[in-house]
Amino acid sequence: AQKVTQAQTEISVVEKEDVTLDCVYETRDTTYYLFWYKQPPSGELVFLIRRNSFDEQNEISGRYSWNFQKSTSSFNFTITASQVVDSAVYFCALSVGNTGKLIFGQGTTLQVKP
Amino acid sequence: EAEVAQSPRYKITEKSQAVAFWCDPISGHATLYWYRQILGQGPELLVQFQDESVVDDSQLPKDRFSAERLKGVDSTLKIQPAELGDSAMYLCASSPDRVNTEAFFGQGTRLTVV
Numbered sequence: 051a052q053k054v055t056q057a058q059t060e061i062s063v064v065e066k067e068d069v070t071l072d073c074v075y076e077t078r079d080t081t082y083y084l085f086w087y088k089q090p091p092s093g094e095l096v097f098l099i100r101r102n103s104f105d106e107q108n109e110i111s112g113r114y115s116w117n118f119q120k121s122t123s124s125f126n127f128t129i130t131a132s133q134v135v136d137s138a139v140y141f142c143a144l145s146v147g148n149t150g151k152l153i154f155g156q157g158t159t160l161q162v163k164p
Numbered sequence: 165e166a167e168v169a170q171s172p173r174y175k176i177t178e179k180s181q182a183v184a185f186w187c188d189p190i191s192g193h194a195t196l197y198w199y200r201q202i203l204g205q206g207p208e209l210l211v212q213f214q215d216e217s218v219v220d221d222s223q224l225p226k227d228r229f230s231a232e233r234l235k236g237v238d239s240t241l242k243i244q245p246a247e248l249g250d251s252a253m254y255l256c257a258s259s260p261d262r263v264n265t266e267a268f269f270g271q272g273t274r275l276t277v278v
Contacts, residue, residue: 054206085266087269092271093253093255093271093272093274094255094269094270094271094272095207095255095257095269096269097266097267097268097269100266141206141207143206149212149219149220150195150197150212150219150259150261150265150267151197151209151212151220152197152199152207152209152267154206154207154208155206156204156205156206157204157205157206
């Protein structure tokens with residue numbers, strides 16, 4: 051069975067602090083994809099990143115960075131120098147094989163205070 | 165910028181009534197998904213279409229829910245009769261195909277059953 055666990059339900063930081071959102075996944079498939087989505091109060095899910103299971107290279111995009119470690123089945127997301135606009139619910143998701151179906155974690159609510 | 169359109173944005177209906185949601189995916193996207201997101205949880209897949217064919221409806225409560233994508237373009241999700249437990253956000257997403265591509269989400273329909 052496939053599963054995604056986001057153990058942090060809510061995180062609150064002060065603007066400019068760095069924050070890391072944890073994601074642990076479970077699957078027996080060797081081919082899978084990992085995603086992060088952001089859900090602002092308006093409701094739509096905004097795509098942030100996709101990684102495949104064969105590429106463990108970490109990625110940086112501006113203030114965002116992702117650390118993929120197959121050895122610990124984790125795909126953590128770090129926001130550097132957080133801003134108030136980063137406040138949202140963040141979801142980690144897993145897709146196995148070529149199904150396209152996304153299996154989401156429970157989400158982490160990030161609040162960045164000015 | 166192309167986006168997934170959903171209507172209505174909000175819907176309040178009485179228990180046992182019928183309700184329908186509409187989704188227009190990004191032009192050219194072959195794969196369409198309907199997800200249900202209960203408050204405080206991650207989205208869960210209800211049904212997945214590839215063109216006009218259902219690929220996965222294993223989590224769709226078929227006694228009361230139905231979905232169609234007749235011409236392989238827009239889609240309708242129907243609930244009849246609605247129950248109190250159906251109150252949730254219904255999200256539509258589309259992707260160019262189901263193989264390792266990210267899904268783009270609409271703003272969702274917030275359903276409240278009273």
